[in-house]
Amino acid sequence: MKYLSILFVCFWLSACSQNKTAENNSNLNQEKKMATPITKSDEEWKKTLTPEQYSILREKGTERPFSGKYYDHTAKGVYSCAACNAELFRSDTKFDAHCGWPSFYEAMDKSKIIEKRDLTHGMIRIEVMCANCGGHLGHVFDDGPKPTGLRYCINSVSINFKEEE
Numbered sequence: 001m002k003y004l005s006i007l008f009v010c011f012w013l014s015a016c017s018q019n020k021t022a023e024n025n026s027n028l029n030q031e032k033k034m035a036t037p038i039t040k041s042d043e044e045w046k047k048t049l050t051p052e053q054y055s056i057l058r059e060k061g062t063e064r065p066f067s068g069k070y071y072d073h074t075a076k077g078v079y080s081c082a083a084c085n086a087e088l089f090r091s092d093t094k095f096d097a098h099c100g101w102p103s104f105y106e107a108m109d110k111s112k113i114i115e116k117r118d119l120t121h122g123m124i125r126i127e128v129m130c131a132n133c134g135g136h137l138g139h140v141f142d143d144g145p146k147p148t149g150l151r152y153c154i155n156s157v158s159i160n161f162k163e164e165e
Contacts, residue, residue: 038084038133049083056157057083057135060120060127065100068156073102077163079154086112086132088159089152097144097151102159104152105144115140128152 040048045058055061065071070079079089079102089104097103107113111131118127118139128137137158144151 036130036132036134040133045083050157052157053082056155057133057137060136062138063101063155063157068101070102070156070159070161071100072096073161075161075163077161078108079104079159079161081130081133081135081137082158082160083135084130084133085160086130088112088130088137089154091164095145097153099151099153101138101153102156103144104154105146105148105150107152113137128154 042058046054049057052063056063073094074091076091078087078091079094080087087108089106090108093104093106095103095105114129114131114134115126116129118125125139125141128140129135130137135158136155138152138154141151141153142149
């Protein structure tokens with residue numbers, strides 16, 4: 001009877017694990033089908049983006065810390081998506097997080113970004129994407145300053161800057 005109970009528990013745990021894996025795969029498949037106003041083929045994106053922009057915005061890469069042009073940038077203005085020019089962050093929400101990437105405590109408009117769970121590289125994070133084109137921007141963490149407590153850690157390559165006049 002003892003062995004039968006152990007066998008049942010093992011079977012049950014295995015079944016739960018398979019259901020969770022199927023659920024995660026289903027979520028990933030739904031995210032791949034995510035509709036955004038701007039949709040282009042990979043070839044179209046390759047024609048309009050630099051190889052580094054394509055790697056980060058379309059293939060979810062990342063730039064090396066302290067290498068991007070905006071990590072230590074202090075001018076006043078607006079940061080927009082490098083792929084589609086959607087305005088995403090204001091300079092007055094940018095702060096030095098000492099992480100090597102531009103960091104913001106708030107998006108201009110939450111409807112302009114998509115946040116989704118990211119389980120890649122053995123970590124649990126929240127990916128940030130442009131809601132207009134689906135471009136990968138970076139990740140958001142809950143270790144930022146007040147008033148939001150958030151840190152949008154964004155790749156310089158995935159954004160452009162327009163200075164205030």
